[in-house]
Amino acid sequence: xxxxxxxxxxxxxxxxxxxxxxxxxxxxxxxxxxxxxxxxxxxxxxxxxxxxxxxxxxxxxxxxxxxxxxxxxxxxxxxxxxxxxxxxxxxxxxxxxxxxxxxxxxxxxxxxxxxxxxxxxxxxxxxxxxxxxxxxxxxxxxxxxxxxxxxxxxxxxxxxxxxxxxxxxxxxxxxxxxxxxxxxxxxxxxxxxxxxxxxxxxxxxxxxxxxxxxxxxxxxxxxxxxxxxxxxxxxxxxxxxxxxxxxxxxxxxxxxxxxxxxxxxxxxxxxxxxxxxxxxxxxxxxxxxxxxxxxxxxxxxxxxxxxxxxxxxxxxxxxxxxxxxxxxxxxxxxxxxxxxxxxxxxxxxxxxxxxxxxxxxxxxxxxxxxxxxxxxxxxxxxxxxxxxxxxxxxxxxxxxxxxxxxxxxxxxxxxxxxxxxxxxxxxxx
Amino acid sequence: xxxxxxxxxxxxxxxxxxxxxxxxxxxxxxxxxxxxxxxxxxxxxxxxxxxxxxxxxxxxxxxxxxxxxxxxxxxxxxxxxxxxxxxxxxxxxxxxxxxxxxxxxxxxxxxxxxxxxxxxxxxxxxxxxxxxxxxxxxxxxxxxxxxxxxxxxxxxxxxxxxxxxxxxxxxxxxxxxxxxxxxxxxxxxxxxxxxxxxxxxxxxxxxxxxxxxxxxxxxxxxxxxxxxxxxxxxxxxxxxxxxxxxxxxxxxxxxxxxxxxxxxxxxxxxxxxxxxxxxxxxxxxxxxxxxxxxxxxxxxxxxxxxxx
Ligand SMILES: [Zn+2]
Numbered sequence: 149x150x151x152x153x154x155x156x157x158x159x160x161x162x163x164x165x166x167x168x169x170x171x172x173x174x175x176x177x178x179x180x181x182x183x184x185x186x187x188x189x190x191x192x193x194x195x196x197x198x199x200x201x202x203x204x205x206x207x208x209x210x211x212x213x214x215x216x217x218x219x220x221x222x223x224x225x226x227x228x229x230x231x232x233x234x235x236x237x238x239x240x241x242x243x244x245x246x247x248x249x250x251x252x253x254x255x256x257x258x259x260x261x262x263x264x265x266x267x268x269x270x271x272x273x274x275x276x277x278x279x280x281x282x283x284x285x286x287x288x289x290x291x292x293x294x295x296x297x298x299x300x301x302x303x304x305x306x307x308x309x310x311x312x313x314x315x316x317x318x319x320x321x322x323x324x325x326x327x328x329x330x331x332x333x334x335x336x337x338x339x340x341x342x343x344x345x346x347x348x349x350x351x352x353x354x355x356x357x358x359x360x361x362x363x364x365x366x367x368x369x370x371x372x373x374x375x376x377x378x379x380x381x382x383x384x385x386x387x388x389x390x391x392x393x394x395x396x397x398x399x400x401x402x403x404x405x406x407x408x409x410x411x412x413x414x415x416x417x418x419x420x421x422x423x424x425x426x427x428x429x430x431x432x433x434x435x436x437x438x439x440x441x442x443x444x445x446x447x448x449x450x451x452x453x454x455x456x457x458x459x460x461x462x463x464x465x466x467x468x469x470x471x472x473x474x475x476x477x478x479x480x481x482x483x484x485x486x487x488x489x490x491x492x493x494x495x496x497x498x499x500x501x502x503x504x505x506x507x508x509x510x511x512x513x514x515x516x517x518x519x520x521x522x523x524x525x526x527x528x529x530x531x532x533x534x535x536x537x538x539x540x541x542x543x544x545x546x547x548x549x550x551x552x553x554x555x556x557x558x559x560x561x562x563x564x565x566x567x568x569x570x571x572x573x574x575x576x577x
Numbered sequence: 578x579x580x581x582x583x584x585x586x587x588x589x590x591x592x593x594x595x596x597x598x599x600x601x602x603x604x605x606x607x608x609x610x611x612x613x614x615x616x617x618x619x620x621x622x623x624x625x626x627x628x629x630x631x632x633x634x635x636x637x638x639x640x641x642x643x644x645x646x647x648x649x650x651x652x653x654x655x656x657x658x659x660x661x662x663x664x665x666x667x668x669x670x671x672x673x674x675x676x677x678x679x680x681x682x683x684x685x686x687x688x689x690x691x692x693x694x695x696x697x698x699x700x701x702x703x704x705x706x707x708x709x710x711x712x713x714x715x716x717x718x719x720x721x722x723x724x725x726x727x728x729x730x731x732x733x734x735x736x737x738x739x740x741x742x743x744x745x746x747x748x749x750x751x752x753x754x755x756x757x758x759x760x761x762x763x764x765x766x767x768x769x770x771x772x773x774x775x776x777x778x779x780x781x782x783x784x785x786x787x788x789x790x791x792x793x794x795x796x797x798x799x800x801x802x803x804x805x806x807x808x809x810x811x812x813x814x815x816x817x818x819x820x821x822x823x824x825x826x827x828x829x830x831x832x833x834x835x836x837x838x839x840x841x842x843x844x845x846x847x848x849x850x851x852x853x854x855x856x857x858x859x860x861x862x863x864x865x866x867x868x869x870x871x872x873x874x875x876x877x878x879x880x881x882x883x884x885x
Contacts, residue, residue, distance in 0.1 A: 344774030348589075350689040350711030350746060353773075419697075420690030464668055466688035468709065 156196025161500035162516035173523040176565040204236025204524025206506040209452035216245025221457040227267040229543035231569035233477040236524035241301040242274040249274035249285040251293035266569040270296035299326035315375035329362035341414040341429040360386035379403040383428040385438035392447040404452040407483035422470030450506040457545020475545040482555035523566040532558040580878040587712035588753040602874035620649035626679040629655040643872035717750035719871040732759035740799030741770040765789035769810040793831040797838040798848040824850035
């Protein structure tokens, strides 16, 4: 099938392009990019005037819950939600049941994704067996089976010696290690950020230092091992500052931030609503400011959602007992665009954090719009305002911290390898 | 004045006028408690459900007695007698209780925010009888009533709260209540037990208990929960009692005739020396008596009694 996307504003950070261009898709590949492409006779023409044309987005941090917790989400629904949010590549974390700590589980996920997925799924394998932080998982075998990185996300590797070994060993494989930076001894029992709000609400807190200490520890180890390390969902000023200094020293460290962390403060938890309970927790205003500065100056390379769906009945409980996590795939792009409206990021820079930024960290050929590239493309209607209604999500998870918020800009079409995986207005289908 | 609230979730939702009105109403109900026949027909035909997810004889009995004196029917669910133990969710329990169409639910729960959770989902009124480390508003109201009775006023007094402020719902409610009524509240205790930003609730912090007690009108000692020792919040109970316990020598720093209060139950010899707990300045038993009057006032006002 040939599709000609005509008259749109092309935003491609990889080639630093912002201008009116047509894009011709032939099968799974971009056949041509340029001004005023004549439509071939057999091409479906999509009128993209007034729309932005961007590379398919890359989310390097999602939880698809399959295998084992399909009642929360599965690969089919999770990738549908991805498509609806403009994402064509997602990296799924290893905390499934069973844990993705063997090549067999990796293969299962990849097979399922190929069969039922609406997006490219790149599994992240566990660092340690069972995410228990005791022995290394078969990172090399999993990589051979198709993992893109290794992480014990959610349960940071507390044993510093094991983390050292993981970074060293992964270096030999040229495998990226993703750290969820949290010192669990400091966050035990904690459910929100430790500060004036936790004190007012009588909830146990998680101090910012739990993240900052873990970031400092990882960076120190990185100096020793010279591996490659990526920080998941950075949320504190101290962490941003430490990563900036490390990058200046030439360490191979990168970082991501979630839309909820750069948008909402810990005050959002004041009504004990579990849809604002996640780990790391929402932080005070000054941390948000630092996260934005980190995005602007390049300390933070990527925006990732940490999409963590839960069943409604799991969240409909006392705040303390509710599981951590919020969904994010279907709101991330529009929330990111707020940073452009606020003047935090230039438009191309904002798109970069969701495309070529994560592609570079992961070392994959995706997130670019040029001739010969894979036809992962998003059309975005920048003027369309909508109110976030979780019931309308394609994800099984309705636990959104952005519920009820009015967002500007909506996905109009998502092509994954040339196929219309999200096409609410029937532009192609 | 009119009292328009449907719920009492915390002192944080009450202003000075609300608090004064509740205290005045409670004072008038005290008269009922002193009668030979301690019952008035005010709330006949109304029903109150008490759901207690934590053992608490004194608060539950106090609410029950308050309801009975107003002739309301009461139903009690506690961990031992209900399906709470069978893993039923709070929402399920609440929905079942609601089907019984009570006028009011009184809830005690170990999780902060549990009463708010119910109030958002049920059509009846909710009284928070203590939620985790968050609030215990009826306790603060009875403490304020006790102070007002003994000292004639609240405004301008110095109230010192000693102990585990971090984990105390009594401390939070009292800080909010007493400061709203114009008192000065100073908190003290081991620094491990003073949470960040407690000043934002209106309290001043003085980590030196002797200095904190200087010139106090009211000394409130909080119960030390022995299981906190496992969290290394203080080395030993012995050291706690020496450094932070209220004994006669330490009490001398307070004003002459200062009141000694405690939300109970007391660990004698830990946070309160027996000579203080059972001494002439202790108003701990008055607190218990005032508890019934304050809870009568709350039931009455929340069930529409305050409306003209
Ligand atoms: Zn994580």
